[in-house]
Amino acid sequence: MKFYSVSMKQWVENLSNVASEFQIFAPILQNDFLDYELITPDNIEQIIYNTAKPTTPLKAFFFPVKENVVIDKKADKQRVIIGVPSCDLHAVNLLDKIFLDKDFLDIYYKKNRENTILIGTDCYKITDSCHCTSYGLNPYPEKNSDITLSIVEDIVILNVQTEKGEKFLEKIKDAEFKEGIAAEDKLKEKRDAVIQELDSKNKELPDAERTRKGIESSVDEVWKEYAEKCVSCGACAAICPTCHCFLLIDKENFEKVKNWDSCQYPAFERVAAGEDPLGKIYERLKNRYLCKFVHKPDMFGEIACTGCGRCIDACIGKIDKNEIILKICK
């Protein structure tokens, strides 16, 4: 758990020097959307550090929208993802349990995961939909990072968490990287301020356990009411950092493409004979919440909502997940 501190200027310069050796992705603002972009010396200064979640969830790097899972995958350059927020890092717990399950190891996910260096960052700015602290997470990296990156007064503070992280840092650090943590008090102050901001903004919002109870005791009328606005587009699942459902689509030569799918789509559970346990929109909507707060905790010991709030931002029917939770937990 070694700490290094370096000036922002030096960090950018050294990172730029290795940009061609790796595939580096980091959040950049484009047309009002913050999203991961491939970093080159040309855009490296536009990286936005320490802001809440990029639009695309981290899962897309390990579990791509479409991936041929029969043909051999050619080796890619090692990937480095800078600016991963805590909500997405937590989601990796559940994704790993599902795709790295020892009974049925997904070698494609494993390869993508092993080939990626995660640099988690603190969130110093939050958005309206952020609510990670409601579910016991902190808005700074706690797990699954190879390196964490914090910034205090233009000093980049790096904390090496894994051997993979150590190896990457060996490539970029020079004499300007000083061992130790600069301005620790100030870092704590910054983090505490964000926690306080989140807690006060979301003070009405129930925690995971109360949310679970609310969902379990909810009446169908609530789900029917909100289902009126749902168009089954599946955006909530696509942008969710933990949603892992997919469909295997057949191609010639017995090839299969693992394609993102969603329980919000019609016919997701329909069987050949026509029976469909999730045939109605309200059943699908409720299923999403049951999955996140009841079934996943029972099955994997992890709630499947990290409070990133992307589903609230993405919903074209303006269904506010937290509004539903507040209503059913009254």
Add this chain to the structure above:
Amino acid sequence: MSEKNIYKPIKYKLDKVVEETSLIKTFFISAKEEFEFKTGQFVEVTIDGIGEAPYTPSSSPYVKDKMEITIMKAGYVTDKMHQLKGGETLGIRGPFGKGYPIEDFYGKEVLILGGGVGLAPLRCLILTLLGEEDKFKKINICFGAKTPADFIYKDWYDELRKHKNVELLRSVDKADGSWQETEGLVTVLLEKVDINYKEAVAVVCGPPIMMKFGTFRLLEMGVKEENIYLSMEKNMSCGLGKCGHCAMGDYFVCKDGPVFTYNEIKDYPDIWI
């Protein structure tokens, strides 16, 4: 890649296709590599470039170089299966899921209640039980179909009746002039079985409506909830507990099932649809 790829099917040859009824065919598949499975487990069968679907083999797991799968034409992929003539190459992944816990049936009276194409996995189960017939106190079989013509495996029943430890009763919803056995829903057979329901284990497989009323009738007859084994039909895509399509409450049916006891799943809504 050195590690096993869970998504890649192994190729098998479809030897021949036999028509059972107007909607149901049995597919005979031969394997170069021995195929190991336990009764009640399922496989994912791929038609090249068309699609993949889950089926439970209907042949005996003791036979390792051949496999039979009985399929009802019900949707897109099964419709394409029915167009195959034999000689084609199929892809198979699996076996997946937990099978029937046969050891738990030892020393007990076993009641097998099946209807329609639900007889397919039950044939595999019965062939397995008959491999060690003496281990069970009695094997009672109640089979139903819509009409006499809708019974699959038409040559099998006389053979079954030769086993001293087997009692087979059959019913059809609608009889014709030649039908000598019971007329009525398959559940009426339960009244005729000489069995101590309170100590028996029951296995149910068939159309959802039959499974529902069959299970309720068995409960009324005194079978314990934990002794009723149900084979659940779900829309499995991956078979690996990952894709989410077969989620049922706290279970992925593909990995945790497809065989469940009634008490494991009774509290979930809509298990019968």
